[in-house]
Amino acid sequence: MKKTFKLIDLDCANCAAKMENAIKKIDGVTDASVSFMAQKMTIEADSAQFDGIMKQVVKVCKKVEPDCEIVL
Amino acid sequence: MTRKQKKMFSRILIAFVVFIAALLLPAIWLPGPIPLISVGQDRNGCGGYALARWPIFLIPYLIIGWDILWKAARNIRNGQVFDENFLMCVATIGALIIGEYPEAVAVMLFYQVGELFQNVAVSRSRQSISALMDIRPDYANIQRDGQLVQVDPEEVAVEDVIVIKAGERVPLDGTVLEGTSALDTAALTGESLPRDVGVGDEVISGCVNLSGLLHVKVSKPFGQSTVARILDLVENSSEKKAQAEHFITKFARYYTPIVVFAALALAVVPSLTTGQWGTWVPRALNFLVVSCPCALVISIPLSFFGGIGGASKQGILVKGSNYLEALAQVGVVVFDKTGTLTQGEFAVTAVHPEGIGEGELLELAALAEQFSTHPISKSIVAAWGGTPDQGRAAEVEEVAGHGVRAVIDGRQVLAGNRKLMDRENISVALDHDHPGTVIHVAVEGKYAGHLVIADRPKATSAQALRELKAAGVRETVMLTGDAQGAAQAVAQELGLDQFYAQLLPADKVERVEALLQEKKPRETLVFVGDGINDAPVLSRADIGVAMGALGSDAAIEAADIVLMDDDLLKLPVAVRIASQTLSIVRQNVVFALGVKLLVLALSAAGRANMWAAVFADVGVSVLAILNASRMLKAK
Numbered sequence: 001m002k003k004t005f006k007l008i009d010l011d012c013a014n015c016a017a018k019m020e021n022a023i024k025k026i027d028g029v030t031d032a033s034v035s036f037m038a039q040k041m042t043i044e045a046d047s048a049q050f051d052g053i054m055k056q057v058v059k060v061c062k063k064v065e066p067d068c069e070i071v072l
Numbered sequence: 073m074t075r076k077q078k079k080m081f082s083r084i085l086i087a088f089v090v091f092i093a094a095l096l097l098p099a100i101w102l103p104g105p106i107p108l109i110s111v112g113q114d115r116n117g118c119g120g121y122a123l124a125r126w127p128i129f130l131i132p133y134l135i136i137g138w139d140i141l142w143k144a145a146r147n148i149r150n151g152q153v154f155d156e157n158f159l160m161c162v163a164t165i166g167a168l169i170i171g172e173y174p175e176a177v178a179v180m181l182f183y184q185v186g187e188l189f190q191n192v193a194v195s196r197s198r199q200s201i202s203a204l205m206d207i208r209p210d211y212a213n214i215q216r217d218g219q220l221v222q223v224d225p226e227e228v229a230v231e232d233v234i235v236i237k238a239g240e241r242v243p244l245d246g247t248v249l250e251g252t253s254a255l256d257t258a259a260l261t262g263e264s265l266p267r268d269v270g271v272g273d274e275v276i277s278g279c280v281n282l283s284g285l286l287h288v289k290v291s292k293p294f295g296q297s298t299v300a301r302i303l304d305l306v307e308n309s310s311e312k313k314a315q316a317e318h319f320i321t322k323f324a325r326y327y328t329p330i331v332v333f334a335a336l337a338l339a340v341v342p343s344l345t346t347g348q349w350g351t352w353v354p355r356a357l358n359f360l361v362v363s364c365p366c367a368l369v370i371s372i373p374l375s376f377f378g379g380i381g382g383a384s385k386q387g388i389l390v391k392g393s394n395y396l397e398a399l400a401q402v403g404v405v406v407f408d409k410t411g412t413l414t415q416g417e418f419a420v421t422a423v424h425p426e427g428i429g430e431g432e433l434l435e436l437a438a439l440a441e442q443f444s445t446h447p448i449s450k451s452i453v454a455a456w457g458g459t460p461d462q463g464r465a466a467e468v469e470e471v472a473g474h475g476v477r478a479v480i481d482g483r484q485v486l487a488g489n490r491k492l493m494d495r496e497n498i499s500v501a502l503d504h505d506h507p508g509t510v511i512h513v514a515v516e517g518k519y520a521g522h523l524v525i526a527d528r529p530k531a532t533s534a535q536a537l538r539e540l541k542a543a544g545v546r547e548t549v550m551l552t553g554d555a556q557g558a559a560q561a562v563a564q565e566l567g568l569d570q571f572y573a574q575l576l577p578a579d580k581v582e583r584v585e586a587l588l589q590e591k592k593p594r595e596t597l598v599f600v601g602d603g604i605n606d607a608p609v610l611s612r613a614d615i616g617v618a619m620g621a622l623g624s625d626a627a628i629e630a631a632d633i634v635l636m637d638d639d640l641l642k643l644p645v646a647v648r649i650a651s652q653t654l655s656i657v658r659q660n661v662v663f664a665l666g667v668k669l670l671v672l673a674l675s676a677a678g679r680a681n682m683w684a685a686v687f688a689d690v691g692v693s694v695l696a697i698l699n700a701s702r703m704l705k706a707k
Contacts, residue, residue: 036370
C-alpha cells in the first residue's frame with residue numbers, strides 16, 4: 001500500500017534526506033520518499049502492518065527533526 | 073514571510089541591537105573582585121575591578137542562539153550528532169572559550185540571518201512553483217431546487233449538470249449541453265490561443281471559460297478529471313529523483329563526518345607537536361562551520377523542482393527529475409509518424425485532371441465517394457467543398473478493396489485505386505509515384521485523371537526538428553506503418569535523418585530496441601508518439617514522450633513526459649529546459665564545493681576567519697538557492 005502524507009515545518013533539506021533514510025530502514029517499509037520541496041512524504045509498506053509502521057515512522061521523524069509534524 | 077519567519081526576524085534585530093550595545097559599552101566597575109566575572113584593570117592610575125566582557129556578550133549570544141543550543145542538545149540525545157546546530161554550537165562556544173566574544177556572537181548572528189534568508193528564499197520559490205501549477209478549481213456551480221449553488225468539485229457526481237460562468241475555471245471534465253464559449257487552455261497547454269467550444273464538445277477541467285455561459289454534463293468524477301490527474305502527476309514528480317540528487321544525499325552523508333574528523337585532527341595533531349593550541353583550535357572551529365552540506369542538499373532538488381515547474385507552465389508535464397536529467401542528454405529522437413509529425417488527417421494534396429477541369433474531376437470523385445465513411449472518401453468530399461447532392465449519384469456500388477462505381481448525372485464514373493482501373497481495362501497514362509494514396513477517376517470508360525491524398529505534416533514539425541538539432545540532438549528517426557513512398561516524402565520534407573516504413577506495432581518495439589543498442593553510451597533515446605497504440609514503445613524507450621495528451625488518459629499514463637497539446641515545438645523547449653536545469657545543478661555543485669574547499673584550505677593555513685566560514689556555509693546556500701530559482705523563469 002502506498003500513502004502520501006503532508007509534512008508541516010520541514011525546514012531543512014538535509015533533515016528530509018535523513019528522515020527518508022531512517023524510514024527506509026523500518027521493517028515492512030518497501031519504499032519511502034520525503035520531498036522537501038513538496039513538503040510531502042510517500043510511504044510504501046505492507047498493508048497489514050501499516051498503522052504500526054506509521055507509529056514507528058512518526059517516532060523516527062521526531063528523532064531526526066522534532067519540529068516537523070506529520071499530518072496523519 | 074510567515075509568522076515564524078517574522079518572529080525570527082525580530083529576534084535577529086533585538087540581538088543585533090544588544091550586540092552593538094555590548095560592543096560600545098564602557099567598562100563597568102565593580103566594588104570588589106568577584107571570581108570569574110571580574111577582571112583586574114587599570115582605573116585612572118590605580119587598580120580596580122571591572123565586569124568581564126563575557127557575561128555582557130553572553131546576553132546577545134543567548135538571545136540569538138538559544139534555540140540552536142537547545143536543538144543541538146536535543147539532537148545529541150536523539151543520536152543525531154553531526155547536524156548543523158551541533159556544529160555551530162561547538163564552533164561558537166569554542167570561540168567564547170578562547171576569548172573571541174564578539175566573533176562568537178557575530179558568527180551566530182550571521183548564521184541565523186543566513187538561515188532566515190534561506191528559509192524565505194526556499195518558501196518563496198516553493199510558492200511560485202505552486203502558483204505555476206495552480207489550476208485546481210475551488211468550486212463547481214450546480215443547479216439545486218432551481219437555484220445555483222457552489223459546491224466542492226469532489227462532491228459532484230458523474231452525469232450531474234454544472235454551470236460555468238464567464239471567467240470561471242472549468243472544475244470537471246464533461247460535455248457541453250448548452251451554450252458556446254471560448255476556453256483559455258493556457259494553464260494546461262501553454263497555448264495562448266483560446267479554443268472555441270459549442271454544444272456537444274468536450275471541455276476539460278483546468279481551462280478558464282472566457283466568454284459565454286456553459287451548461288456541462290460531467291463525464292468523470294473529480295479524482296479522475298484531467299486537472300486532478302495533472303496535479304497528482306506534478307506533485308509526485310519529486311519522488312522520482314535524479315542521479316544528481318542521489319549523489320548529493322550520499323555525498324552529504326560522508327562529507328560532514330569527514331570534515332568534522334579533519335577538524336578534530338587539525339585541532340589536536342599540530343597543537344600537540346607545536347604546543348600552539350591558540351593557533352590551531354580556532355582554525356579547526358572554522359572547519360566545523362563549513363562542514364554543513366545544506367547548500368547542496370537544498371539547491372539541487374530546488375533546481376529540478378523549478379525545472380519541472382517551469383516546464384509545466386509551458387504545457388510540458390515531466391513525471392520526475394530523473395527524466396529531466398535524461399532529457400538533457402538526449403542523442404536520438406524517434407518519432408511516430410501519424411499524429412506526431414503529421415496531422416493524422418487525410419487531405420487532398422494534388423489534383424491531376426486529364427481531359428476535364430480540375431473542379432469537375434473533384435466534383436465527380438466527391439459525388440461518387442459521398443456515401444463512403446472511409447477517411448479518404450471524406451477528405452475528397454471536404455476538398456471539393458460543396459454539399460453532395462444524393463440525387464445526382466445513382467447505382468453507387470462499392471468495390472471492396474478497389475473503390476467505387478457510380479452513375480453521376482447519367483455518366484458512368486469509376487473512382488478508386490490502380491487495381492480498379494486495371495480490372496475495368498482502363499489504361500492509366502503514367503505510373504505515378506506519389507507520396508500518399510492515389511485515387512484514379514475514369515468517366516465513361518476513359519481515364520479522367522487522379523487525386524493524391526496524403527497526411528500533411530504539421531506546420532511546426534520541420535521547425536521543431538531543426539530546433540532539436542540545434543539543442544544537441546544527434547539523430548532523428550521516423551517510424552511508420554505507412555508505405556515506403558509516403559514515408560520517404562514526409563522524411564525528406566521534414567529533414568529526418570532516418571526512417572523505417574511499413575512497420576507493424578510490434579516491429580516498432582524491435583526497431584526502438586535496435587536503436588537503443590546502436591546509440592552512444594552516454595546519450596539517451598526519446599520516443600515521441602501520440603499515446604495511442606504506442607504504449608509498449610513509450611515504455612521501452614529511455615524517455616517516452618506522449619503528445620496531444622489533453623483528454624487522453626492512456627497517453628498521460630504511459631509516458632514519462634507529456635506534451636499537453638499537439639505542438640511538436642514543445643519538445644525542443646523541454647530539451648532546453650532540461651539542459652538549463654542540469655547546467656544550474658552543475659554550477660551549484662561546483663560553486664558550493666569550490667567555495668567550501670577553498671575556505672577549508674584557507675582556514676587550515678590560518679588565512680580565513682570565522683566570517684568566511686559562515687559565508688561558505690549559509691552564504692553559499694543562499695546564492696545557490698537564488699541560482700536555482702532562475703529555473704522558474706525558464707523558457
